[in-house]
Every structure is written in C-alpha cells, then in structure tokens.
Amino acid sequence: MPSLSLWTAKNLLARRTGAASETGPESWFIRDPLPAEHLWSVPAPMVTLDAPAPDFEALTTQGQRLRLSALRGRPVVLFFFPAAFTPVCTQEAKHFGEALPQLRALGAEVVGVSTDTHQVQCDFAAATGAEYPMVGDPSAGIARGYDVVWPLLKRVQRVTFVIDARGIIRGIFHHELRVEHHVRMVVRAVQGLATAG
Numbered sequence: 384m385p386s387l388s389l390w391t392a393k394n395l396l397a398r399r400t401g402a403a404s405e406t407g408p409e410s411w412f413i414r415d416p417l418p419a420e421h422l423w424s425v426p427a428p429m430v431t432l433d434a435p436a437p438d439f440e441a442l443t444t445q446g447q448r449l450r451l452s453a454l455r456g457r458p459v460v461l462f463f464f465p466a467a468f469t470p471v472c473t474q475e476a477k478h479f480g481e482a483l484p485q486l487r488a489l490g491a492e493v494v495g496v497s498t499d500t501h502q503v504q505c506d507f508a509a510a511t512g513a514e515y516p517m518v519g520d521p522s523a524g525i526a527r528g529y530d531v532v533w534p535l536l537k538r539v540q541r542v543t544f545v546i547d548a549r550g551i552i553r554g555i556f557h558h559e560l561r562v563e564h565h566v567r568m569v570v571r572a573v574q575g576l577a578t579a580g
Contacts, residue, residue: 430529432555436461436546437528442501443516444508449494455550458491458576460569462543463531467499467507475541475562476511482566483515489577490548498523498539541565545572 430437436459440450451459462479464472479493486493493515497504504519518525523539526532531540543565545554554572558565 430552432552434552436550436552439525441518443518444505445516449516452550454492456548458548458573459546460486460491460493460543461546462495463526463539464495464497464541465539467497467503471560471562473511476513478563478566480513482570485570486573489573491573496520496525498526543569545569547576
C-alpha cells in the first residue's frame, strides 16, 4: 500500500519512501501548503496514487468523442481547472500549450477539463490557442469521479493527474495559483515516467 507524501517548502518532489529525487519519483502527491486558517477547506486526498484512472467519455473541443481508456499505451496529462476565461485558468491553459511539444515528444497526450459548457470550452480553446483537446463537464460528473470538487464551494479544484500508459495514476498535482510551477512539475513527472519506462 503506497503512502502519500505531501508537498513541503523543503521538498518539492516526494518519493513514496519520503526521499527527494532529482530525476523524479515513481509517484507524486503534491499540494501547495495553506495557512492554518484555511486548512478547513482542504478536502481529503483525491483519487489515490497507483489506482486506475476513472474512465469517462465526452465530446472534445476538437469535435471528437474522447474515451480516456482509448488513450492507453501512452501517458495522459489530465488537468482540471475551475473556469474558462478566468485569469489564472487562462494562464494555465497557455502554459500547457507551451509545454505541449515537450510532452508530446515524451509520448503524452494532454486533456483539459472544466465545468463549463461545451461551447464555452470551444471558445476558450480558440482564445488560448490550445492544440490539445478540452472537455466541458457542466454536470461535474467527470470532476466528481476524480474527487476534485471543493466540498463547500462546489467549484472544481485546479488539479492535474499524470496517468501512465496502463491507465494508472502516477502523479497528482494541486496548485490553485502557481500555474507555471504546476506545469513544470507535471512535465517532470512525465519525464520520470519516460525514464522509468
């Protein structure tokens, strides 16, 4: 049974054993630290590491129906973001766009999900120049499947799952504001999968 190591200021990446690694651990659980007065809002750990990624099927901004399990055989970066056209989410979408060539060179696919409608998601993808598929999840069914809905706010958290070629979750990254850092950590995780593979 794997243990989860929370992100701390002194250890940006945590191995299952708790030891830091320059090359990247096998599995990650990374979350920004919050002041004590905000700890009430931090939910229990999401879908766990080393568990199968919940499958889903949805229409993408590229006009195709995407089934997550159909992407087996390559890593998948599945990122959830709170809302299209908000400043931080726009930055995040663009940062993933900038990282896309590097991620695809590693064999990975990128998929973005928010609770916006399909049309809003299409408009957002066009506005940010996203060359990866995005999915609208207005019922939050996909988000609930991954346990990324804030329990009180009913908003989706900014969480990215790195899924390996067998459909197993190998990385969970939760940064609400530090999106450039967030994307860098995700790239390192995918690099770690490539090295381990």
